[in-house]
Structures are given as structure tokens and as C-alpha cells.
Amino acid sequence: RYFLTNFQNWNGAPKLITEITAETIHDFLAFKQxxxxxxxxxxxxxxxxFSTFLNYIINKYGGRVLSVNVLxxxxxxxxxxxxxxxxxxxxxxxxxxxxxAKNPYLYFFxxxxxxxxxxxxxxxxxxxxxxxxxxxxxxxxxxDIAKSNKPGWVPLPDYFLELCKQWGVDKGDPDAYIFTRxxxxxxxxxxxxxxxxxxxxxxxxxxxxxxxxxxxxxxxRNIHVWLDTKDAH
Numbered sequence: 313r314y315f316l317t318n319f320q321n322w323n324g325a326p327k328l329i330t331e332i333t334a335e336t337i338h339d340f341l342a343f344k345q346x347x348x349x350x351x352x353x354x355x356x357x358x359x360x361x362f363s364t365f366l367n368y369i370i371n372k373y374g375g376r377v378l379s380v381n382v383l384x385x386x387x388x389x390x391x392x393x394x395x396x397x398x399x400x401x402x403x404x405x406x407x408x409x410x411x412x413a414k415n416p417y418l419y420f421f422x423x424x425x426x427x428x429x430x431x432x433x434x435x436x437x438x439x440x441x442x443x444x445x446x447x448x449x450x451x452x453x454x455x456d457i458a459k460s461n462k463p464g465w466v467p468l469p470d471y472f473l474e475l476c477k478q479w480g481v482d483k484g485d486p487d488a489y490i491f492t493r494x495x496x497x498x499x500x501x502x503x504x505x506x507x508x509x510x511x512x513x514x515x516x517x518x519x520x521x522x523x524x525x526x527x528x529x530x531x532x533r534n535i536h537v538w539l540d541t542k543d544a545h
Contacts, residue, residue: 349512442486
């Protein structure tokens with residue numbers, strides 16, 4: 313659904329599925345890589361998922377609607393398996409400077425990933441105001457979004473809690489998502505692609521490659537905790 317929606321909302325998308333060509337897909341992917349910071353991994357995932365969708369249409373209607381999968385000959389781009397590389401202190405300082413100047417809301421999101429040690433798209437993006445316990449300086453990660461499906465509390469430092477208050481987390485509706493299109497607590501979470509696009513722009517300015525991502529903030533936090541405590545848990 314994510315990739316289909318992305319393609320459908322693209323200005324160059326045809327109105328009919330029968331009008332999709334290899335050139336159209338190529339132009340779409342080039343646009344996403346240039347303007348939204350799509351990595352080679354995003355490229356490959358799109359090709360795989362969209363190809364599956366086209367094959368479904370071909371098989372479902374026996375070739376009456378669509379007879380050829382234009383993605384059949386699309387190859388995969390090389391992906392660095394060492395992805396999500398941790399940031400150095402110098403990179404952290406540069407990224408902080410860029411985000412505070414260009415997009416402070418994105419900085420808040422990255423700090424949320426870092427301090428809560430959550431996955432950006434499937435955990436941090438779905439955190440709600442009611443998950444935060446300011447009195448006891450912690451946040452609750454529910455089993456519905458946690459990777460292990462095991463709920464639990466994560467302690468938070470004072471300075472990050474103050475940042476949360478600056479963005480209205482302490483005064484927001486408990487059921488409101490923290491990260492939304494209005495840059496304040498609301499009933500619908502921020503779109504995944506919006507965050508990726510924002511970070512893609514910052515990465516370009518910082519001259520960082522595909523081995524770095526928002527997820528790298530989580531990885532960086534894990535390393536910092538290990539260096540401070542020698543405890544991976």
C-alpha cells in the first residue's frame with residue numbers, strides 16, 4: 313500500500329494501469345531518489361513490491377487487463393549490508409546544526425528515536441502523548457508497536473523531557489500522536505515518506521551516504537549505552 317500510494321500520488325503517474333511503462337517507472341524512481349532521498353534499498357523494495365502487484369493483476373484477470381509486467385527486467389541496485397552505521401560525534405554535531413537550522417521538528421523526531429531507542433517508522437512514529445510519564449521521567453513502549461511485542465518503560469533524561477514539553481507532549485491529548493503533519497499532537501501520525509524526504513535533504517547537506525539513516529540514531533544510542541555501561545540491555 314505504501315509504494316502504491318507513493319506511485320499514485322506522483323505527478324507523472326498515468327491514470328490507467330495499462331498506461332504504465334518501464335520508462336514511467338524509471339522516471340518515478342529517479343524522482344524519488346533525487347527529491348525524496350530514496351536509497352537503493354527503497355528502490356529495490358519498490359521494484360519487488362510493485363512487481364508483485366502487477367503479477368497479481370495479470371494472474372487475477374488472466375491477462376485481460378494487463379498482459380506484461382514492465383518491471384520484470386528491472387534489476388536490483390547494490391545495497392550496503394552494513395547499513396544503519398552509527399554516527400560519530402562530529403557527524404552528530406553537524407546533523408544537529410543542520411536540523412535545528414532547517415527543520416527543528418525533524419531534530420525532535422531523531423532525538424525521540426535516539427532517547428527512546430525505538431525504530432523510526434514502526435515505533436517512534438506511533439508514540440502518543442499518553443505514553444509519556446513526566447513525573448517518573450519515562451516513556452512506555454506498548455506491545456502493539458514494540459518489535460518483540462513486549463511492552464516496557466524506557467527512562468528519559470531531563471533535557472529531552474524538556475524538549476518534549478516544548479513540542480506540547482505534556483499538554484497533548486493522551487490519545488494524540490506526537491508526530492503529525494501539523495507539527496503538534498494530533499489524531500493521525502506523520503506520513504512515513506514525509507520523514508524520509510526530510511531526512512534525505514539533511515543527509516545531502518551533510519554529504520552522508522546510504523549507510524546512514526534515521527535508524528542510525530537508534531544504533532548510535534545502543535553504542536553510547538554500551539560505552540557508558542558495558543551493558544547491551
